[in-house]
Amino acid sequence: xxxxxxxxxxDVEPRTTLVDFLRGTLxxxxxxxxxxxxxxxxxxxxxxxxxxxxxxxxxxxADGAELKTVEGLADGPTLHPIQRAFLEKHGLQxxxxxxxxxxxxxELLSRTSTPTDEEITDTLGGHICRCTGYQSIVEAVHxxxxxxxxx
Amino acid sequence: MSERDTGIPTSVAxxxxxxxxxVGRPIDRLEDPALLTGRTQFIDDLVLPRMLHCAxxxxxxxxxxxxxxDTSEAEKLPGVVAVVTGEDAKRWSNPVMTVPPGWGTHCxxxxxxxxVGEPVAAVAAxxxxxAEDALELIAVExxxxxxxxxxxxxxxxxxxxxFEQNGDNVMxxxxxxxxxxxxxxxxxxxVVQREFRWNRLGANPLETFGVVSQWDELExxxxxxGSFQAQHHFxxxxxxxxxxxxxxxxxxxxxxxxxxxGKGGARGTDITALLSRKAGGRPVKWIEDRMEYxxxxxxxxWDRHYDAAVALDAQGKVLxxxxxxxxxxxxxxxxxxxxxxxxxxxxxxxxxxxPAAQYDLTIVATNKLPGSPYRGMGPPPxxxxxxxxxxxxxxxxxxxxxxxxxxxxxxPDAFPYTIASGNEYDSGDxxxxxxxxxxxxxxPALRAEQARLRAEGRYLGxxxxxxxxxxxxxWNAYAIVGQPGTGVPEGATVGIDLFGKLTIKVGFALxxxxxxxxxxxxxxxxxxxxxxxxxVIALDTLAAPPHFGPGGSRLGVAITGAVLGAxxxxxxxxxxVAAGLFRTTPxxxxxxxxxxxxxxxxxxxxxxxxxxxxxLARSDLLPPGVDPNPEATYVWTAPGRTPADDQGRAKSYxxxxxxxxxxxxxxxxxxxxxxxxKYWIADDCGTRxxxxxVEGQTQGGVAQGVGAALLEEAVYDEDGQLRTSTFxxxxxxxxxxxxxxxxxxxxxxxxFTPLGAKGCGExxxxxxxxxxxxxxxxxxxxxxxxxxxxxxSPQRLWTLLQQGKAARR
Ligand code: FES
Ligand code: FES
Numbered sequence: 040x041x042x043x044x045x046x047x048x049x050d051v052e053p054r055t056t057l058v059d060f061l062r063g064t065l066x067x068x069x070x071x072x073x074x075x076x077x078x079x080x081x082x083x084x085x086x087x088x089x090x091x092x093x094x095x096x097x098x099x100x101a102d103g104a105e106l107k108t109v110e111g112l113a114d115g116p117t118l119h120p121i122q123r124a125f126l127e128k129h130g131l132q133x134x135x136x137x138x139x140x141x142x143x144x145x146e147l148l149s150r151t152s153t154p155t156d157e158e159i160t161d162t163l164g165g166h167i168c169r170c171t172g173y174q175s176i177v178e179a180v181h182x183x184x185x186x187x188x189x190x
Numbered sequence: 191m192s193e194r195d196t197g198i199p200t201s202v203a204x205x206x207x208x209x210x211x212x213v214g215r216p217i218d219r220l221e222d223p224a225l226l227t228g229r230t231q232f233i234d235d236l237v238l239p240r241m242l243h244c245a246x247x248x249x250x251x252x253x254x255x256x257x258x259x260d261t262s263e264a265e266k267l268p269g270v271v272a273v274v275t276g277e278d279a280k281r282w283s284n285p286v287m288t289v290p291p292g293w294g295t296h297c298x299x300x301x302x303x304x305x306v307g308e309p310v311a312a313v314a315a316x317x318x319x320x321a322e323d324a325l326e327l328i329a330v331e332x333x334x335x336x337x338x339x340x341x342x343x344x345x346x347x348x349x350x351x352x353f354e355q356n357g358d359n360v361m362x363x364x365x366x367x368x369x370x371x372x373x374x375x376x377x378x379x380x381v382v383q384r385e386f387r388w389n390r391l392g393a394n395p396l397e398t399f400g401v402v403s404q405w406d407e408l409e410x411x412x413x414x415x416g417s418f419q420a421q422h423h424f425x426x427x428x429x430x431x432x433x434x435x436x437x438x439x440x441x442x443x444x445x446x447x448x449x450x451x452g453k454g455g456a457r458g459t460d461i462t463a464l465l466s467r468k469a470g471g472r473p474v475k476w477i478e479d480r481m482e483y484x485x486x487x488x489x490x491x492w493d494r495h496y497d498a499a500v501a502l503d504a505q506g507k508v509l510x511x512x513x514x515x516x517x518x519x520x521x522x523x524x525x526x527x528x529x530x531x532x533x534x535x536x537x538x539x540x541x542x543x544x545p546a547a548q549y550d551l552t553i554v555a556t557n558k559l560p561g562s563p564y565r566g567m568g569p570p571p572x573x574x575x576x577x578x579x580x581x582x583x584x585x586x587x588x589x590x591x592x593x594x595x596x597x598x599x600x601x602p603d604a605f606p607y608t609i610a611s612g613n614e615y616d617s618g619d620x621x622x623x624x625x626x627x628x629x630x631x632x633x634p635a636l637r638a639e640q641a642r643l644r645a646e647g648r649y650l651g652x653x654x655x656x657x658x659x660x661x662x663x664x665w666n667a668y669a670i671v672g673q674p675g676t677g678v679p680e681g682a683t684v685g686i687d688l689f690g691k692l693t694i695k696v697g698f699a700l701x702x703x704x705x706x707x708x709x710x711x712x713x714x715x716x717x718x719x720x721x722x723x724x725x726v727i728a729l730d731t732l733a734a735p736p737h738f739g740p741g742g743s744r745l746g747v748a749i750t751g752a753v754l755g756a757x758x759x760x761x762x763x764x765x766x767v768a769a770g771l772f773r774t775t776p777x778x779x780x781x782x783x784x785x786x787x788x789x790x791x792x793x794x795x796x797x798x799x800x801x802x803x804x805x806l807a808r809s810d811l812l813p814p815g816v817d818p819n820p821e822a823t824y825v826w827t828a829p830g831r832t833p834a835d836d837q838g839r840a841k842s843y844x845x846x847x848x849x850x851x852x853x854x855x856x857x858x859x860x861x862x863x864x865x866x867x868k869y870w871i872a873d874d875c876g877t878r879x880x881x882x883x884v885e886g887q888t889q890g891g892v893a894q895g896v897g898a899a900l901l902e903e904a905v906y907d908e909d910g911q912l913r914t915s916t917f918x919x920x921x922x923x924x925x926x927x928x929x930x931x932x933x934x935x936x937x938x939x940x941x942f943t944p945l946g947a948k949g950c951g952e953x954x955x956x957x958x959x960x961x962x963x964x965x966x967x968x969x970x971x972x973x974x975x976x977x978x979x980x981x982x983s984p985q986r987l988w989t990l991l992q993q994g995k996a997a998r999r
Binding site: 052062067068070071072073074076078079081108109110113118125127129133134135136137138141163164166167170171173174175176177 | 222394395480922
């Protein structure tokens with residue numbers, strides 16, 4: 040598979056989950072585990088361009104796939120506009136849920152540069168943040184939309 | 191003693207800087223870039239050489255004698271390195287200390303299991319997968335016992351006993367009377383009395399608890415790395431559990447993914463310590479999974495039955511307030527849940543000048559998960575009871591809910607004000623908060639809209655609630671449940687390096703409130719440097735100055751005090767050196783706008799960095815006898831706290847923040863859905879050190895408050911089986927439930943704290959549940975119904991609505 044543009048090959052036990060593979064085998068620990076049963080969204084990664092929950096996928100299902108994780112968002116030390124927007128709008132507190140949120144927002148903004156409020160709500164609706172509430176996160180998405188447009 | 195005596199500024203104007211750039215402004219957080227790029231090292235990200243992974247076998251029974259545990263097959267599985275059971279726990283450790291005392295167990299069940307999810311055995315293996323495989327090979331023979339899962343039944347004679355040797359299930363029973371309560375009730379024109387039920391819910395940070403423990407037999411030391419909220423506190427407890435001197439126990443807290451009171455993880459820490467010992471000192475990692483967290487972690491708090499009453503005169507003045515509380519702490523007192531029953535003393539009578547009050551408290555044990563602290567600790571359910579009674583009283587007297595509150599507020603000129611239960615409030619203007627909220631919402635228009643829609647058969651409700659958020663906790667607030675001690679230290683070390691940059695060393699890891707940023711803001715403004723020139727780092731329990739970390743809405747104020755105190759001390763050292771350089775005496779030298787120089791002679795001054803460099807590199811220039819280390823430590827503790835008297839009265843929490851929440855809900859009487867239509871907040875927590883942080887605490891508190899009011903509930907059946915063991919059945923609020931809010935900030939600075947800030951970290955959790963529940967009951971008035979059980983789940987509300995329909999037929 041390719042992760043953030045880098046090719047990886049490995050033998051895995053069939054039961055290995057995708058998130059365990061990313062975190063444990065590849066050492067890409069930016070993707071987090073909050074529930075391990077598909078509810079919280081903390082483990083969201085991009086799988087062939089689609090946001091998926093890596094805790095309820097097996098690593099073998101990503102054979103040959105193209106993945107993107109939070110580590111693939113920034114360009115060196117330069118934050119991605121979505122990351123900048125979360126920082127500026129205080130869209131995070133403990134930051135544990137944040138990689139998952141940003142990956143879903145990334146997917147949304149790669150589909151459309153003018154998301155409706157409903158699309159934004161539905162994108163965030165699959166994620167749980169226990170610290171921040173959702174108001175600053177919504178504001179961060181609006182700022183991200185602006186930044187991506189003027190980029 | 192006040193801050194003034196310590197040289198710690200009580201207002202921003204007192205900083206030695208004519209143009210502070212950071213304090214009081216919404217500053218971008220220093221902690222964010224690492225979090226946003228996935229580089230922050232949470233505990234599960236840590237890998238150590240030869241590290242093993244732990245999995246824990248848990249009791250499926252709520253109450254059962256453990257006849258035997260056979261681990262021989264598990265030990266044979268390739269990859270398994272160590273297995274521990276209650277026998278190992280008995281051999282190598284003590285039961286954990288508890289509050290109240292005498293209700294603790296070992297980290298693994300020994301004679302019997304007392305709740306579903308209690309650890310019985312554990313495995314350390316080369317991977318978590320193998321460790322979990324091994325659990326299936328452990329054979330435990332149980333003899334099930336009758337269980338008790340209901341607090342009232344636990345009081346019955348003949349109830350199953352959680353701890354037989356204690357004789358009954360009562361952990362604590364006490365009656366506190368403050369003032370002439372009997373007289374108040376006897377002389378009242380109105381008495382409003384009701385029973386209320388608050389069901390269990392809890393912290394649920396998105397990251398569960400995790401720990402890596404390492405036992406060194408040769409040195410007799412224990413090192414634990416983990417997502418500890420209060421690392422020093424837990425190190426002390428481990429020293430006692432394992433009979434180790436405290437300096438042989440080293441705790442290293444990692445940043446954690448939220449905590450909200452629940453990141454202690456005593457059992458997990460002790461189990462991994464035992465496993466590491468048995469595995470010859472290899473480090474052992476345990477990351478609690480979500481189902482373990484829900485069944486056996488720090489996930490549950492506030493399991494309460496209330497019987498409460500207010501006595502009023504004809505004008506609606508509250509003369510007396512009585513609360514009888516039956517608090518179900520679950521199987522043991524190990525989770526510090528009892529402090530939640532004690533904390534209401536800090537704000538027992540809320541925002542109101544109620545002269546007499548009574549608290550009749552019973553804490554019982556049942557066969558359920560031990561209770562733990564949760565954001566706000568005791569006041570959130572207590573506030574709901576008090577505020578709901580105020581609403582009911584207003585209805586009885588035909589007063590508007592706003593009006594009855596106005597008539598009872600502690601007036602702004604009465605501060606500092608000591609409430610009946612003994613705590614002192616620092617400052618406030620409650621009427622101003624109320625009027626602000628009413629104006630923001632255009633309250634008369636809301637009431638008109640409510641009446642209009644009511645005529646159409648739609649049920650809108652308005653909740654209007656004022657609360658105190660007690661801030662800056664002190665142990666004395668929990669004296670009534672047996673918690674020893676007065677005072678909580680928070681230290682910081684501030685130093686200047688040879689290149690003139692500043693470092694702050696603290697004893698707590700990040701968990702989301704942004705306190706490193708606050709510390710850096712304060713120091714940057716003290717020395718007038720760019721905030722980028724300040725770095726904040728966390729030290730472990732053996733290296734850091736005395737500390738406690740976050741808890742009790744305390745750390746923002748405490749770390750500000752610690753950093754300013756250390757900056758003051760460091761400045762004194764620089765002044766002593768500079769006085770020598772300028773050939774004058776220290777009283778003529780000062781720090782002003784980042785330069786140290788002779789007072790009134792701007793030309794005789796140098797940047798503070800140069801003085802520090804002189805200390806580090808030019809011993810030939812130093813006056814004799816000075817300390818050449820440009821570093822200083824200060825340990826801050828809340829001034830003026832007092833020991834509790836026999837009725838539990840003490841000056842305990844240092845600050846009293848205040849908020850008024852106004853919420854408009856609509857209850858759909860067909861589906862029993864509650865829809866929050868609008869939400870307004872007027873909030874006063876004194877000086878806002880970083881307004882963005884305060885805003886975050888408020889929003890997060892609203893979200894958790896919505897969960898508490900409408901969704902979250904840990905459900906047990908009568909045999910003590912947990913019915914909510916995943917996030918499919920334990921429901922957390924999402925963006926679909928949490929409203930956007932409109933807020934306004936008020937400020938009555940605290941006269942007692944550094945820079946006038948008040949604790950605000952527990953935030954809206956104090957207010958939101960009460961506001962929403964009062965609003966629901968306001969909506970139900972025309973139906974003649976009252977919901978007095980939390981959460982107001984659709985199921986519960988639907989049942990009530992059906993009962994109402996049946997009664998009206
Ligand atoms: S960890 Fe995958 S959805 Fe929660
Ligand atoms: S920032 Fe902590 S869970 Fe979202």
